[in-house]
Amino acid sequence: MRLEDAFLNPVIWGILVVALSVYAWLIHLMLHMPRDEDWRKNAAADLSSLRVLVGVLPLLGLLGTIIGLLEVFHQMTVDRGLDPATLISGGIGDAMFTTQVGLLMVIPGWLALSYLQAKINESESS
Numbered sequence: 001m002r003l004e005d006a007f008l009n010p011v012i013w014g015i016l017v018v019a020l021s022v023y024a025w026l027i028h029l030m031l032h033m034p035r036d037e038d039w040r041k042n043a044a045a046d047l048s049s050l051r052v053l054v055g056v057l058p059l060l061g062l063l064g065t066i067i068g069l070l071e072v073f074h075q076m077t078v079d080r081g082l083d084p085a086t087l088i089s090g091g092i093g094d095a096m097f098t099t100q101v102g103l104l105m106v107i108p109g110w111l112a113l114s115y116l117q118a119k120i121n122e123s124e125s126s
Contacts, residue, residue, distance in 0.1 A: 011064035011098050015057060019105040022053045026112040030119065040123045043116060050116075054109035061102015068095025 029046060033039045072092055 009064065009094060009098065011060055011067060012101055015060045015064075015098070015101050015105055018053060018056055018060065019109065022050060022109055023112070025050060026109070026116060030112070030116055035119070035123050040120055043120050047113070047116065047120070050109075050113060054106055054113060057106040057109065058102045061099040064098020064102065065095040068092060068098065 025046070029039075029043050033042070069092070071094065
């Protein structure tokens with residue numbers, strides 16, 4: 001699978017849009033807000049929404065996997081055969097790439113959420 005083809009996949013775009021939105025929201029909470037009581041309340045309220053959005057990333061990757069595999073099965077039905085080069089370069093490559101992107105995008109989100117939770121806890125104790 002060529003990288004240019006990957007960016008034609010709408011699931012990849014969905015993963016990137018969700019990830020970048022979450023990261024921007026997290027960065028705003030971590031860097032651009034004063035650490036007072038209002039900040040703590042807002043950050044704590046936003047935390048559950050951010051957790052859900054970060055949790056969506058690997059699920060979008062899984063959706064891409066399912067779409068890619070369905071594409072392979074459709075191609076096998078239409079062509080009535082199993083050309084390995086076509087299978088690997090087509091749907092299976094797409095499926096694996098979307099899974100990889102979804103999993104890679106979730107890791108920084110989990111780290112940032114942990115950092116934010118620590119800052120919220122720190123501001124509660126002071």
